Amino acid sequence: MVGMEPTGHYWFNLAQQLKDHSMKIVLVNPFHVKRSKELDDNNPTKNDRKDPKTIAMLVKDGRYMEPYIPEGIYSELRTAMETRCQIVKQLNGIRNRVKRWLSIYFPEFNRVFGDWEGKAALIVLQDFPTPVRILEKGVEGIVERWKQDKLRGIGRKRAMCLIEAARQSVGVREGIMAAENDLLNMLENYKLQIQQYERTMNMVEQLVKQVPGLDEIVKIKGVGLVTAAGFIAEVGDISRFEHPKQIQKLAGLNIKKAREG
Secondary structure, three states, X not given: OEEEOOOOXXXXXXXXXXXXXXXXXXXXXXXXXXXXXXXXXXXXXXXXXXXXXXXXXXXXXXXXXXXXXXXXXXXXXXXXXXXXXXXXXXXXXXXXXXXXXXXXXXXXXXHHOOOOOOHHHHHHHHHOOOHHHHXXXXXXXXXXXXXHOOOOOOOHHHXXXXXXXXXXXXXXXXXHHHHHHHHHHHHXXXXXXXXXXXXXXXXXXXXXXXOOOHHHHHOOOXXXXXXXXHHHHHHOOHXXXXXXHHXXXXXXXXXXXXXXX
């Protein structure tokens, strides 16, 4: 049996090697390690010589847990969902930055377009994002640019609204060249993240459909493929549990009572 204190990702490789050699792996809670350091010498000092002894003492006393290391489809799904989570965070960051940019340089933009991620709005942001460039382009130029992408339901009337918003804009006009470059960088990154998100979600859908019992999970009202994939990615193979309360405990919903007297 080998006991470890899980700190970040640093234990993954060692755990995999030990598992490959059929050795039992157990983990001790870092909080317990921190609290137990003072038992021997009444000193909370942390160092590489003292920590292994503390970990060994906790393991000897049975104060450990056996980690679940997913394999096969469950390992693939967990990694894919972690990737999705990172992409979503980056996309949200880009969205917030674009909103900030618009509030500084073209605050009237949102009066014309309810969502800057729409096709027509993206064309404007990519080709003529500032009020000055919009006025230079003119109504006919804007409509012609939209026609190049064969957009439907948007035309001259929307272009006239955009021109009027640009004419009345109170947006900052200094440093505009650098601001346009900043916006283009954000939009390029946005497109890249969208492509990565779509590719990752295609993989997630293919993986989760291979999980036994998926049909029963998605029958639950309000649970779709993404929710099911996130649940399975965290829980792993559901068949390893004997009772629903075990999953509740894994989720941190282990109800406890405090009685005195």
